[in-house]
Amino acid sequence: MSDSAYRVETTSRLAQWKIENFASCTYRKSDPFKIGNWNWHLSVEKNRILSIKLYPEISNLTREQPPIASFIIRVLCSVGDRKALVHPGITDKPLKNNDDFVWMIGTPLTGKFIIDVEFLDLKAASPTGDEPYSIWGQGFIQKELNAAAIATLGRMLSESIHRDITINASDGSIGAHRAVLAARSPVFFSMFSHDLKEKELSTVNIPDMSIEVGQAFLSYIYGNIQHDQFFPHRLALLRAADKYDISDLKEACHESLLEDIDNKNVLERLHNASLYQLPKLERSCMRYLVKFGKIFDIQDDFNSFLQWADRELIAEIFHEILATWKGF
Template identity: 80%
Template sequence: MSDSAYRVETTSRLAQWRIDNLASCAYRKSDPFKIGKWNWHLAVEKNRMLSIKLYPEISNLTRDNPPIASFVIRLVCSTGDRSALIHPEIKDKQLKNNDDFVWAIEVPLTGKFIIDVEFLDLKTASPHGGEPCSIWAEGLTQKQSNATAIAALGRMLSESIHTDIVINASDGSIGTHRAVLAARSPVFHSMFSHDLKEKELSTINISDMSIEACRAFLNYIYGNIQSEDFLTHRLALLQAADKYDVSDLKVACHESLLEDIDTKNVLERLQNASLYQLPELKTSCMRYLVKFGKMFDIRDDFSSFLQCADRELIAEIFQEILSVWKGF
């Protein structure tokens, strides 16, 4: 049996194990695969019924910080109409060993199938007690510095301390500081270094952003953004980061958008990846759609997308489809 029979394909939160052949009485355990902080295994056992197990690899990390997982697991027929058996969503289940999650399936199965696991969240117990913490919220939280200087910058914006320029969004205005804007953005720096109307009138018009998205953009520039605001306005922040050349914000948006691709947002993210030249996001979206077969789950939306998408992007998608088909 080839090594590929044990390999699990993954994206940031999705794992798929393709089973091409399973004897009438058999046990098979996958190679380890990385999701979040942990290495994981899938296992299948076929006797009178089929049993599927998902569990983290035994390690010091698993023993000290066992994952508390929320996920959806499906069994997908890999041929024909790709019909699926779907287990009810698992919510905040602590997994330590191979007996913590077992899915027993009584429906007889033959031929090829895919075990598809979509991780909705992974948490660990808080070292200080209280509610468990999502590992996917830690990155942004750690970036929020508690240093006095950063807190003071945030107060300068929120309390309008000695503001000297006004930003007009589509539905409101915010007072801000040209020195801070110029330090964080080459585009703003250029505006204030030349005799442009923004310098003369002490106003900047950003009519393509709502006041809430604009406030999130400024809060990021001042080092005072909250994780919920960042997640809510990621696409608007990406647009602003590209327009005003705030490179670290563009990187932060790119990394965040890579983390939670799903069928509801993959087409929008693919379009934005193409528009803002984010090759890693584009590749991840196309792999999710094509290699992981999710384009079959959103046939109508995918068809509509192809009718209006950029020609070069369509060509790349079909190249990806041809590449995957050659591999079968």
């Protein structure tokens, strides 16, 4: 039996195991696959009924910080018709060993089928004893900046200490400091270094940005953005990062947008990945749609997408479809 029989394909939050032929087996265990901080296994056992297990690989990390998982698991019985058996779903369940999640299926399965696991969240125990925290919702920015510098810059913004520039958003204004903006963005640096109206009037007009996004944008620039500011405005912040050439913000948005691709956002993510030249996001969206077969689940949305999407991007999608189907 080929190694591919045990391989699980993954994106950041999705795992799929294709079972080509299980008729002659009573038990099969997948190769390890990585989701979040942990390596995982799926197993299938056929006795009187079929049982499917999902569990983390035993390690020091698993013993010290066992994953607390929320996920949806499905069995897709055929790719074309997408007939599926769907588990009711798991929310915040600690998984330590191979008996913590067992799905007993009474319906007999014949021929090829796919086990599809979509992780909605993964939490780990806090080292300080606080409530478990989501590994996909942490303040990744603060980890890379000095706490004292963050606090100082944050006070400059929140307390309007010696502000000397005004940002006019579409529905409000925010005070800021031209030196900080110029240090973080070559576009702002150029504005304030030449005799442009922004330098003369001490204002920057950004009519395509809301005040909420503007506040999140400045909070990032000043190093004290919070997750609840960043997360809902990632696409708007991506546009601002591209416009003002702030590469680390663009990459932060890129990495975050990789983490929660789903049926509702994959086409918008794919469009923005192409527009802003985000290759990892584009590849992940393509794999989600084509390799994982999710394009079948959103056919109406995909047909609408074809009416307005970039022609080169559409050509890439169909090239991916042909390449995938050729190898199936």
